[in-house]
Amino acid sequence: MKRLGEVLTLAGLTGAGLTLWLGFTWAPSVTIEAFESPEAQKIFYWHVPSAWAAMLSFSLLFIGSTMWFFKRNQWAWRLHVASSEAGLATGLMCVVSGTIWGAAEWGIPWDWTDIRLNTFAMLTLLSLFLVLGRRSQPDGIETRDTFSTFGMYGFLLVPLTYFATRIWQIRHPGPVVGTSEGSLNSDMGLVLLIGAISFTILIIGHIISGMRLAHLELRFEDLTSKYEELI
């Protein structure tokens, strides 16, 4: 199953494409008065699954960072590397789709006083910081410990982001799934479910491929060092 990661990534991408197609062509439009821009609401089928996938990536980033820091497991560092990249990709998908919707619905793309928007953006920036920062440093225990520390402390933002709209609903809408206040009909819910499953498969595939790639990169560096010792 050497190609498991690639297979899952492709399956996830196909599912994400199907979600978009169903969302734009099959799922019913919202007609409720609460929306200023009902057409823009369809971004929701991309925005929510990507947010879910990003949260999953950030959780895996926390596991990878913690296991590296305390147990020094090599797989944990590879998980840290792959999940920070996955978190960056899905986080950007979520932030960009959210700002497009915000511009249409609220008239402004961003609200600096909204806790949910800012903590989620911060998580995405943390992933960018980890990805770019790691590339700027030689691999070694100091690099791994430092970035793992950021990965661990950064996780504090995950529960804060999750509960933000439940505690301080400023501008970002509250939860629509699994609550009595939800306004989803069954067709909408089905498309959203397909989206969530697709993005989960996509992110798992991406992380498996990323971990394998990180393993190969580290092996290549080891071989280079051994070669340098020989010559």
Place this chain on the structure above:
Amino acid sequence: MAVLIKLEDLTVRRGRKEVLNGWNLNIDSAEVVVLSGENGCGKSTVIEAAAGLLNLENGSSKIQNQTIRDSEGRRGRTNFGLCLQNDCVMGDELVGEKLLDAAQANFDVKSLLDEWKLGHRINDKIAFLSGGQRRKIAVLSALVPAMISAQPIAVLLDEPDSGLDDDSIEILVQLLRDLAAGGHAILVTSHNQKIINAANRVISFPFSEKKQSPIIGTFNKLESKKSTTKNIGLRLNIRTMSGFANNGIAGLLVLGSMLAFVTPNQLGSEMLFAFILAPALAAGLNGDPIFKLLQENRAHAWWYVRKATPPNAFAHVFLGCGLLTILSSAIANHWDAIVILSGATLGLFTAIVVTILSHATLRLARPNAVMLRLLTPILILPWAILVSRLS
């Protein structure tokens, strides 16, 4: 003889290599131990691990019975001398002042500097010294705590002879023996034969140990009067104007840019508070003005060993952000003590967060290459919430 330096089962990794594996070393009072060996064999790692500057995979470092660091994450501090390969001095410190800070006591600095042919530079900035002269100050900073102490303490020296002339090495060798006569325990790394000859024990890497009988010195404690070093960061900030040049200018630039497009007395309530508090936020985003000075010659490492809180100028950041808020309040013609206090507190809070993030990256091989600014946009949130609450 009491053991003053105790390294137990040390395992240390640096980069991708395990440099020390299960390393043990005890150094008794009145003993000089020299570590020698090829470059890269791990001598400096021993010194830095003993000083508590490295994370330990296993084992512990104790100095004067105080745990300095162990693999469980426990950390502690005690009075000992330290000189690393980097000189660990800030260029803006004055020569005499640096030695007084190292001693944490008042003593006759001039006579000591005269012995080392530096008496005429006592009031000069360290930045104006030559490399060799700067090295002398770094070495003296490590030796002074032992020279003024009647109680035996530990001294850790990493290649102290590097860059020193022959006469200075002679003085150093004699001083090492004199300090040992006073009961102090000294761990030195060196390739210099004169220093090696001054040792009671020579440990060569990978590993062999040789005992010697060096000359016996005479310890004459330097007379000193206890004093605590206070406000080092504030003193440096006043001397360098770093706070004004970094934080202050950022705040003034933001204020000036806003004034190019905004007429403050026509602003609504929310925009008015955003206008008044924005310069303090911009100033705070530059962090502690002393942080950049501490990065020079790895000075932060030396201060980390001495104090839990490194020199900083947060008090000036608070005052500066307060002044910026007063200025923007004056321009907007809106006077409110709570808003001014909020601006000062916001700037201070922002600067503290930025500084903590900056300190967290200091262990990296290239701390300046990390894009820490990516993490600072979150600091707009407290500003925005404050603006929202005030209006």
